[in-house]
Amino acid sequence: MQTVLKGATREATIDTEGQAVIVGERINPTGRKKLAAALQAGDMALVLESAAAQVAAGAEVLDINVGVPGLDDVAVLPRVVTVVAEAMGVPICIDTPNPAALAAALKVVPGKPLVNSVNGEEASLRSVLPLVKDRGAAVIGLTMDDNGIPMDAESRVKVAGKILERAAKLGIPAADVIIDPLVLTVGADSRAGVVTLATIERVRKEFGVSLNLGASNVSFGLPDRHTINQAFLALAVGRGANCLITDPGKLAGIIRATDLLLGRDEYAARYIAYFRALPKVTV
Amino acid sequence: MQTVLKGATREATIDTEGQAVIVGERINPTGRKKLAAALQAGDMALVLESAAAQVAAGAEVLDINVGVPGLDDVAVLPRVVTVVAEAMGVPICIDTPNPAALAAALKVVPGKPLVNSVNGEEASLRSVLPLVKDRGAAVIGLTMDDNGIPMDAESRVKVAGKILERAAKLGIPAADVIIDPLVLTVGADSRAGVVTLATIERVRKEFGVSLNLGASNVSFGLPDRHTINQAFLALAVGRGANCLITDPGKLAGIIRATDLLLGRDEYAARYIAYFRALPKVTV
Numbered sequence: 001m002q003t004v005l006k007g008a009t010r011e012a013t014i015d016t017e018g019q020a021v022i023v024g025e026r027i028n029p030t031g032r033k034k035l036a037a038a039l040q041a042g043d044m045a046l047v048l049e050s051a052a053a054q055v056a057a058g059a060e061v062l063d064i065n066v067g068v069p070g071l072d073d074v075a076v077l078p079r080v081v082t083v084v085a086e087a088m089g090v091p092i093c094i095d096t097p098n099p100a101a102l103a104a105a106l107k108v109v110p111g112k113p114l115v116n117s118v119n120g121e122e123a124s125l126r127s128v129l130p131l132v133k134d135r136g137a138a139v140i141g142l143t144m145d146d147n148g149i150p151m152d153a154e155s156r157v158k159v160a161g162k163i164l165e166r167a168a169k170l171g172i173p174a175a176d177v178i179i180d181p182l183v184l185t186v187g188a189d190s191r192a193g194v195v196t197l198a199t200i201e202r203v204r205k206e207f208g209v210s211l212n213l214g215a216s217n218v219s220f221g222l223p224d225r226h227t228i229n230q231a232f233l234a235l236a237v238g239r240g241a242n243c244l245i246t247d248p249g250k251l252a253g254i255i256r257a258t259d260l261l262l263g264r265d266e267y268a269a270r271y272i273a274y275f276r277a278l279p280k281v282t283v
Numbered sequence: 284m285q286t287v288l289k290g291a292t293r294e295a296t297i298d299t300e301g302q303a304v305i306v307g308e309r310i311n312p313t314g315r316k317k318l319a320a321a322l323q324a325g326d327m328a329l330v331l332e333s334a335a336a337q338v339a340a341g342a343e344v345l346d347i348n349v350g351v352p353g354l355d356d357v358a359v360l361p362r363v364v365t366v367v368a369e370a371m372g373v374p375i376c377i378d379t380p381n382p383a384a385l386a387a388a389l390k391v392v393p394g395k396p397l398v399n400s401v402n403g404e405e406a407s408l409r410s411v412l413p414l415v416k417d418r419g420a421a422v423i424g425l426t427m428d429d430n431g432i433p434m435d436a437e438s439r440v441k442v443a444g445k446i447l448e449r450a451a452k453l454g455i456p457a458a459d460v461i462i463d464p465l466v467l468t469v470g471a472d473s474r475a476g477v478v479t480l481a482t483i484e485r486v487r488k489e490f491g492v493s494l495n496l497g498a499s500n501v502s503f504g505l506p507d508r509h510t511i512n513q514a515f516l517a518l519a520v521g522r523g524a525n526c527l528i529t530d531p532g533k534l535a536g537i538i539r540a541t542d543l544l545l546g547r548d549e550y551a552a553r554y555i556a557y558f559r560a561l562p563k564v565t566v
Contacts, residue, residue: 190546190550191546193545193546194545197544223558224540227536227540228540228554230514231513231540232540235521258514258518260514261476261480261511262477263476266473268469
């Protein structure tokens with residue numbers, strides 16, 4: 001099963017049988033004070049620098065989040081989306097919890113974007129899915145609902161099924177819904193990794209759809225977080241995750257290596273391309 | 284299924300349901316000129332330094348290989364085994380292709396050692412398994428036979444079955460046979476990783492036994508070998524490998540992180556212990 005995201009000039013194919021696609025996560029002001037200040041000042045230089053570094057490091061799609069308290073995201077999100085989409089050419093992942101900002105960004109974004117995200121809550125399903133359908137976008141579906149994040153894989157699989165069913169009713173094909181199994185921190189609950197990995201495996205088996213993962217939460221509060229993030233990405237891709245919202249400057253290597261070891265990289269061509277790009281990825 | 288290896292004072296449990304056991308690979312003169320020279324001179328200082336560093340970094344068992352051309356391994360192997368076993372207390376993995384050296388080392392090694400290795404060749408089965416049985420040791424069984432290393436998982440699983448059957452006939456229990464699926468270099472054959480991972484999964488499913496892996500071959504000839512080795516260990520442990528012959532100074536982190544993410548490390552206790560040991564592991 002596959003969906004082809006489209007940017008101004010480039011495409012990205014998210015394919016359950018293909019190589020993992022990296023969605024660059026760095027255009028997000030959470031924990032990045034300079035980026036937050038630049039967004040508030042309307043200065044696009046840092047955003048574009050981050051965009052270019054991520055694409056050089058292997059991002060095929062760029063996530064854009066402008067969540068700064070007090071910022072008018074309905075005005076700012078479309079502007080940043082437009083600037084990045086035109087400058088980089090890659091497909092955009094529009095990352096906002098605000099349906100009004102999402103609607104505004106969807107009006108200006110070129111091609112076929114990815115929407116981050118819908119979840120199983122009634123309010124989310126009702127506000128986000130019609131926008132996704134009208135625009136012909138793809139969407140990330142988080143496995144949580146009005147009861148919160150389920151602690152077991154079975155319940156998360158049920159939420160995934162609910163999102164897919166509601167999308168289908170509106171005419172959004174399953175190929176355009178990328179399920180995110182969510183991951184809690186393994187330092188707080190030693191079952192956190194197992195539940196997420198089991199959800200990936202079961203959602204793929206039951207529905208055959210693509211699976212997205214944002215991996216960095218899993219290591220929160222533990223030492224040497226990078227090693228945990230690496231192990232988790234390898235395990236998750238090994239179980240079926242094929243879309244990864246992450247920092248390619250830090251984690252493209254383990255993702256390319258995993259695809260190589262899973263037999264998805266003939267002549268190690270993509271792995272070697274990652275290595276050749278390494279000197280450029282220090283931003 | 285589990286086997287408990289015993290050293291002079293310490294034990295190591297290789298358990299299909301438990302945490303992965305690291306067998307330190309560094310006492311091996313291949314590619315280590317100084318160690319080769321020290322072994323030829325009968326100088327044990329470097330061997331003991333390497334032994335101590337590996338145990339500090341997380342090795343629960345130490346592999347000992349004295350394969351230097353021209354060296355009398357029948358005399359030297361028992362001596363090195365004795366010195367390391369007494370100094371470190373951990374169980375020993377006796378690593379030699381020479382049955383006479385193996386027999387000599389088995390006479391002096393304390394506790395219950397691991398023998399590295401038997402394979403499916405008739406000559407190997409006939410010479411190694413009786414020594415393993417007489418000594419009550421455990422043994423690593425490599426999935427190759429008189430026809431070489433099979434290129435597909437199904438044939439490797441068959442060789443594993445043959446080794447287990449021959450061991451059983453001599454009265455060696457399956458718990459004491461640790462199957463090694465072997466791994467070729469992924470740079471030469473992009474299917475190499477897939478075949479090994481599939482063999483791990485199928486051997487575990489079919490026979491329920493422990494699986495050993497020596498991971499570093501997989502990355503031969505490629506850049507940034509460490510990242511490939513990390514990804515491979517995470518994938519292999521994720522599929523069922525539970526005994527890893529490796530360099531703990533470099534790879535204990537990814538192994539501990541993988542166990543943590545697979546729900547085998549309550550309160551992240553072992554992972555944090557790995558991290559605390561980090562400053563000691565620079566030898």
